[in-house]
Amino acid sequence: MSIFGFFTRTRSAPVARDRLQILLAHERRLAGQSDLVAILREEILAVIAKHMSIDKEKVNVKLDCGDNVSTLEVNVELQDIPKAVASQA
Amino acid sequence: MMPKVMVVTSGKGGVGKTTSSASLGAALAQRGQNVVLIDFDVGLRNLDLVMGAERRVVYDLVNVVQGDAKLAQALIRDKRIETLSLLPASQTRDKDALTEDGVQAVIEELKEKFDWIICDSPAGIEKGAQLAMRFADMAVVVTNPEVSSVRDSDRIIGLLDSITLRAENGDNFEKHLLLTRYNAGRAARGEMLNVKDVLDILAIPLLGIVPESPDVLNASNLGCPVTLHMPESTAARAYAEAARRLCGEKLEVVEPVERKAGLMSRLFGRKAAVA
Ligand SMILES: Nc1ncnc2c1ncn2[C@@H]1O[C@H](COP(=O)(O)OP(=O)(O)OP(=O)(O)O)[C@@H](O)[C@H]1O
Ligand SMILES: [Mg+2]
Secondary structure, three states, X not given: OOOOHHHHOOXXXXXXXXXXXXXXXXXXXXXXXXXXXXXXXXXXXXXXXXXXOEEEEEEEEEEEEOOOOEEEEEEEEEOOOOHHHHHHO | OOOEEEEEEOOOOOOOHHHHHHHHHHHHHHOOOOEEEXXXXXXXOOHHHHOOOHXXXXXXXXXXXXXXXXXXXXXXXXXXXXXXXXXXXOOOOOOOOOOHHHHHHXXXXXXXXXXXXXXXXXXXXXXXXXXXXXXXXXXXXXEOOOHHHHHHHHHHHHHHHHHOHHHHOOOOOEEEEEEEEEOHHHHHOOOOOOXXXXXXXXXXXXXXXXXXXXXHHHHHHHOOOHHHHOOOOHHHHHHHHHHHHHOOOOOOOEEOOOOOOOHHHHHHOEEOOOO
């Protein structure tokens, strides 16, 4: 604990308030589609599956809601890359 | 007066819905209003216990909805306040025991006899909580000054605005915030969200602030709403004032202050927003 720890220790409410304000701003925007990540995951997978075979277990979708920037990260482990795609790469 | 159907809800469990349903219901009945409390917590009924009626339950809401008992057989009249009745929840584990049509029929029938129909919602946002709010005209959102409770209240407010019959029909749906288990000292020291923080975030009118108080626990130990058991306690006064606001009185909400505060601030408190 820092030497200031003793003095700053108890004022956690302002942090709570700020965290809530950021979180709820996002949650309200997503209202009614709380399973947005699941929907995105299924639809993105369907598009990829049209062109190559993928293992549904090896897909990772992450959503990170930041203050200014939010990111959606989709990681798909490809099994057998079609030749055409591989040679372009 | 047009009968009012009021759901007491929160999302998060254990924040004080049942305590508040009992206390607001008793306070309204003490003012001469005809009040019925419905316990929607199917499988986990508790309102009977808080009201001290647990040994008088014969039939319950599920029996009435399924047509196995008449409403008049299931209603339990309070022994202390004659204008207060209870419709207990059932202990069944069957999640589908209640149907939407059945609940609507019961509420319509209750509207013929009562001024206030208070629905004590179960925690969560699933079917039970949705049925409890579905036919309501207005809601009391019970919130503790704590992050997870505030977040869940925000979810519930969203749900109230989307799945209640009134909202669906485009009618106005009143929502009131009841801040409970409030610890003025901890809020003043910045250890706990304060009234302004919660009001800023949830942005619905404030119905009242009920302080954290051992009197509430005592009252439920005895099976007697705090407004009856200890009418002079701070918690009982907060509920009684909230009931007056529900009846349309314009009463300022006074923010509780820490016990050891100076005499002047103890006498006058600090003004918070009005409901
Ligand atoms: N103002 C208060 N001061 C102290 N204790 C309180 C206060 N309000 C409620 N409690 C206590 O908190 C506990 C939970 O209250 P209650 O059962 O009313 O919550 P609930 O929201 O109905 O819970 P559930 O979600 O399980 O239905 C009880 O032990 C009750 O006595
Ligand atoms: Mg309860």
